Amino acid sequence: MLNNLRLADYLIAHVPIDPDIIRQIVDSQKTAPVSKGEYLLMQGEICRHSFFVEKGLLRYYSIDSKGKEHILQFAPENWFVVDRESAYFGKPSQYFIQALEDSTVVMLDEQFISELGASYPAFTAFNNKLLHNHIRHLQNRVNQLLSFTAGERYLQFIELYPDVLLRVPQTMVASYLGITPESLSRVRKELSQKHSAQ
Amino acid sequence: MLNNLRLADYLIAHVPIDPDIIRQIVDSQKTAPVSKGEYLLMQGEICRHSFFVEKGLLRYYSIDSKGKEHILQFAPENWFVVDRESAYFGKPSQYFIQALEDSTVVMLDEQFISELGASYPAFTAFNNKLLHNHIRHLQNRVNQLLSFTAGERYLQFIELYPDVLLRVPQTMVASYLGITPESLSRVRKELSQKHSAQ
DNA sequence: CGCCGAGTTGAACTGAATCAAGAAACGTGG
DNA sequence: CCACGTTTCTTGATTCAGTTCAACTCGGCG
Numbered sequence: 266m267l268n269n270l271r272l273a274d275y276l277i278a279h280v281p282i283d284p285d286i287i288r289q290i291v292d293s294q295k296t297a298p299v300s301k302g303e304y305l306l307m308q309g310e311i312c313r314h315s316f317f318v319e320k321g322l323l324r325y326y327s328i329d330s331k332g333k334e335h336i337l338q339f340a341p342e343n344w345f346v347v348d349r350e351s352a353y354f355g356k357p358s359q360y361f362i363q364a365l366e367d368s369t370v371v372m373l374d375e376q377f378i379s380e381l382g383a384s385y386p387a388f389t390a391f392n393n394k395l396l397h398n399h400i401r402h403l404q405n406r407v408n409q410l411l412s413f414t415a416g417e418r419y420l421q422f423i424e425l426y427p428d429v430l431l432r433v434p435q436t437m438v439a440s441y442l443g444i445t446p447e448s449l450s451r452v453r454k455e456l457s458q459k460h461s462a463q
Numbered sequence: 464m465l466n467n468l469r470l471a472d473y474l475i476a477h478v479p480i481d482p483d484i485i486r487q488i489v490d491s492q493k494t495a496p497v498s499k500g501e502y503l504l505m506q507g508e509i510c511r512h513s514f515f516v517e518k519g520l521l522r523y524y525s526i527d528s529k530g531k532e533h534i535l536q537f538a539p540e541n542w543f544v545v546d547r548e549s550a551y552f553g554k555p556s557q558y559f560i561q562a563l564e565d566s567t568v569v570m571l572d573e574q575f576i577s578e579l580g581a582s583y584p585a586f587t588a589f590n591n592k593l594l595h596n597h598i599r600h601l602q603n604r605v606n607q608l609l610s611f612t613a614g615e616r617y618l619q620f621i622e623l624y625p626d627v628l629l630r631v632p633q634t635m636v637a638s639y640l641g642i643t644p645e646s647l648s649r650v651r652k653e654l655s656q657k658h659s660a661q
Numbered sequence: 662c663g664c665c666g667a668g669t670t671g672a673a674c675t676g677a678a679t680c681a682a683g684a685a686a687c688g689t690g691g
Numbered sequence: 692c693c694a695c696g697t698t699t700c701t702t703g704a705t706t707c708a709g710t711t712c713a714a715c716t717c718g719g720c721g
Contacts, residue, residue, distance in 0.1 A: 335609035403601035410608040411533035
């Protein structure tokens with residue numbers, strides 16, 4: 266996977282449409298720098314964009330009734346992140362999207378993107394692929410949470426987000442895994458002992 | 464929500480296409496009775512159909528490394544169920560789909576359905592809606608598992624599947640919630656005590 | 662140098678799992 | 692329609708994974 270790829274290049278590699286047209290489409294969308302800590306979506310707002318991360322790292326998370334944060338997804342370079350429930354059904358979002366590093370993000374107008382399918386069927390196919398990828402991830406996540414222990418989930422996290430592991434505080438990893446930072450610390454200790462024991 | 468609706472009627476109500484064409488499309492797909500206990504998909508197989516439940520009840524579940532079952536979804540009347548990861552990416556499924564009651568199920572050929580979009584754009588839109596609904600459910604599920612206690616998840620289950628609650632053994636509800644049947648029994652006891660106390 | 666946030670460690674606690682036993686409900690065949 | 696065996700549900704005792712709270716370490720960084 267390439268780092269720091271511009272969206273146009275990413276799409277040219279994944280969508281069978283004339284590169285010039287892709288560049289034209291991408292140019293019509295706003296690309297913005299987002300500073301660490303800034304929000305792209307806040308609870309209660311309607312999500313009007315798909316965000317593509319060209320540089321940096323975002324997190325997609327909720328805050329529960331006790332004030333605890335739960336990270337549903339990380340979005341490093343070349344990832345999309347969007348609250349599709351909010352964007353598609355026009356409902357206020359229950360989630361936040363925030364930059365964890367100084368980032369460069371393309372804000373794809375959801376309306377515009379969905380209309381693109383009419384002119385470019387290949388775009389519909391690509392969007393479809395994104396949706397199926399999204400479903401794949403979410404389903405795996407549900408199955409993980411139902412089937413695996415904290416330690417097993419941590420190992421799978423490393424597989425999925427090897428780079429993210431090194432870029433965020435462990436508190437955030439714990440929040441993604443659904444455990445406390447203290448528990449993650451102990452899980453890591455156990456794993457490293459087990460590893461050195463063999 | 465209507466019970467025992469045939470797929471054609473369901474689609475006529477949800478897709479703006481000539482009813483005759485819809486009937487013709489549905490008639491081209493196989494509808495089959497499925498006895499309680501029978502499987503529509505087994506681990507390792509590639510999922511080649513979307514299943515629409517006209518009558519009865521299905522479950523979509525996995526079995527973990529310790530042999531425990533984890534139900535990802537129930538599908539009562541008018542629900543679709545499909546392993547989209549397997550169907551779309553052509554990968555062997557990690558899941559099972561099984562009838563929990565004697566059921567009547569329409570087996571929609573995934574290939575055929577996706578090609579329908581070419582002739583009937585309204586079908587593409589409908590498929591899109593199904594995908595977004597799927598994402599909505601899965602995302603809620605992840606957020607629930609991360610944010611709520613067993614008791615809270617049980618209450619939300621009742622909201623989502625009021626009828627299923629009465630049709631399956633509590634063991635299955637527990638498996639959906641990610642707890643043991645014993646724990647569910649205690650959760651229910653606590654809730655009923657709390658309820659009668661006020 | 663001293664502060665500060667992140668990570669670790671410890672001890673007590675808690676929600677849920679496990680194991681085991683008994684009670685209730687269920688459906689199947691006589 | 693009853694009797695039987697099986698499955699499901701409940702309850703209790705114990706164990707365990709993970710939480711909570713608190714203290715301490717460590718590595719930057721002003």
